C-alpha cells in the first residue's frame with residue numbers, strides 16, 4: 001500500500017467511528033422522532049408512530065414491565081407472553097418440589113386449565129407518558145404537584161398505576177401511566193438444562209448457548225380490563241402483539257430493543273467511577289465470593305439443597321460476575337483518566353460561567369460521601385444478607401394473616417448450617433473492614449459478650465426461630481441481630497448518606513445541564529431508571545482480546561461442543577442429544593449478539609428487526625462490556641439475545657409444546 005492509500009484507509013476508518021459510537025443510548029419512546037432518521041439510516045423501515053403512539057396501537061402496547069424487574073412481550077391475540085427463563089425463575093421454582101421439579105424438567109400447560117397462577121406477579125403496560133417538567137418545577141411544593149398528577153392519572157380508569165420520574169437529575173420530569181394486570185399464569189418453561197444452559201459458568205459471557213425463555217399468559221376480567229385472579233378471568237386481548245420473523249440474522253442487521261433498563265450512571269464524575277471500579281466493586285466481589293463458595297459446597301452435596309438455593313445462588317452470583325466485568329472494563333478503558341480529561345476540559349470551559357467551581361464542590365462533597373457509602377454498602381452486603389435474621393423481622397412486621405405463608409415459604413428454602421456459615425464469613429469481614437464509627441454499638445457489645453464471631457453465631461442461630469418455632473419471634477436472638485443492623489442502616493447510615501447524596505445530586509443537576517451546554521452538538525439520553533426505552537444498533541461480533549474475533553451467532557453445534565454430563569451447567573438434555581444425532585439440526589441458531597445499549601431490566605426485552613418483527617429475546621450482556629452502565633464502549637459492549645428460532649425449535653421439537661405455536665403469527 002502506498003502512503004496515500006494508507007492515509008485514505010485510515011480516514012475511512014475514522015469516518016466509520018462516529019457511526020458506531022452512535023449505537024450508544026437508551027432513548028425515550030415518546031421522543032423517538034428525534035432519532036428516527038438515524039434509525040432509518042441504520043435500516044429500520046417503520047415510523048416513530050409505529051414505536052410509540054397515543055392515537056393508535058403501537059409496538060409499546062406489546063411490551064410489558066414483567067414483575068418489577070424484567071421485560072416481556074405479548075406474542076398472541078390471546079395474551080401469550082414471552083420473557084426470559086431467569087425472569088420467570090422465581091415462579092417456576094415456587095411451583096417446584098422434589099416430586100414435580102419444573103426447574104429440572106421444565107413445565108408445559110397442555111390446556112388453559114393447567115396454566116399456573118402466580119400470586120404477587122404482575123405485568124404493566126405503558127398507557128402513555130407525558131412531560132410534566134413545567135408543572136413540577138413551577139409548583140411551590142414539587143412533591144405535592146407530583147402526588148396530585150399521580151392521583152389524577154390513577155383515578156382515570158381501572159387498574160391504572162402512575163408515577164412521576166426524574167430525568168437528568170431533576171432537569172426534566174415525566175409522568176408514566178401504566179395498566180397493571182395481576183393475573184399472570186405460567187404456561188411453559190424448558191428444563192433448566194436448556195433455559196439456564198451454561199448456568200453461572202457462562203452467565204455474562206459469549207459465546208453463549210442459553211435457551212433463556214419462559215412463557216406466561218395474561219388474564220383479564222370478562223371486560224378485558226385488569227382483574228384479580230379468578231377462575232372466571234379470560235385471556236387478555238392485547239391492543240398489539242408481535243409478529244415473529246424466522247428469517248434469521250447476520251452481521252450488520254438492524255436490531256432494536258424495547259424494554260425497561262433499570263439503572264445507569266453515564267454522567268458522573270471520575271471520583272465516582274474510581275470508587276466503583278477500584279473500591280466498591282472489588283469489596284462486594286470478595287464478600288460474594290465467600291458466600292457463593294459456601295452455598296456451592298452445600299448445593300453440590302444434595303439435590304434438595306440445590307433446589308432450595310438455586311434461585312438465591314443465581315441472584316448472588318449474577319451481580320458478583322457483572323461487577324467483575326465492570327471493574328475490569330473501567331480499568332481496561334482507562335475510564336477514570338478519560339473522565340478526568342473531560343473534567344479538565346469542562347472546568348476550563350466553565351471558568352467565568354455559572355458552572356465555575358462546580359466540579360471542585362462536587363469533589364469535596366464526594367470525599368465525605370465515599371467512606372460513608374462504603375460502610376453503607378458493606379453493611380448491606382454482610383449483616384443484612386443473613387437469612388434467618390432477615391426472616392425474623394419480616395415475620396414480626398407482617399400482618400397476622402400473612403405470617404403462616406411467609407414462614408412456610410422461608411423454611412422451605414432455608415438451610416441452617418449454610419446460613420450460619422455465611423454469617424461467620426461475612427461478619428468476620430465486617431469486623432475487619434468497617435471502622436468503628438460506622439458500626440452500631442450492638443456490634444461491639446456483642447463481640448465483648450460472645451468473645452468471637454462463631455460464638456455469636458451459635459447464639460443467633462440457637463433460638464427458637466432456628467428450630468422453626470415461632471412463638472416469641474420478637475425475643476429471638478436472630479431478631480435482635482437484624483433489628484440492630486437494620487436500625488443502624490436505616491436510621492444512621494442511610495439518612496446521612498441520603499443527606500450528602502442529596503447535595504451531590506443537586507450539584508449533578510447543574511453539572512448535567514453544564515455538560516449539555518459544554519457539548520451542544522451531542523445527543524444526550526437520560527440515565528436508565530426502569531422506564532421504557534428504545535435502544536437500536538446492529539448485529540455485530542467483537543474482539544474480546546488481541547488476536548481473537550467472536551462471531552455474532554451461536555448454533556446447536558456449540559451446545560454439543562460444551563456437552564458434558566459430568567458438569568452440571570453443561571449437561572445437555574438427552575432429547576436434545578438425540579435430535580442432534582439425526583444430523584438435521586446442527587445449524588439451528590441459538591443466540592446472537594448486537595450493539596444495543598441495554599442494562600439490567602432489559603432481560604426478556606423483544607429484539608425487533610428492521611420491519612418491526614420479533615427476532616429474539618434480550619437476556620444478557622457480554623462481561624467485557626458491562627461497564628456500559630457507566631461508559632459505553634462500542635468496541636466491547638454487546639447485548640446477548642436468544643434467537644427466536646431456537647425458542648420455537650425447543651418448544652416444538654424438544655418439549656412437544658408445538659400446539660402453542662398455532663397462536664403465534666409469523667411474518668412472511
Ligand code: ARG
Nearest residue numbers: 086199200203204314318620
Ligand atoms: N446476567 C443475566 C442478567 O443479569 C442473567 C442472569 C440469570 N442467569 C444466571 N445464570 N444467574 O439478568
Ligand code: GLU
Nearest residue numbers: 599600601602603619620
Ligand atoms: N440479565 C439482565 C437482566 O436481568 C440483562 C443483562 C444486562 O444487565 O444487560 O435484566
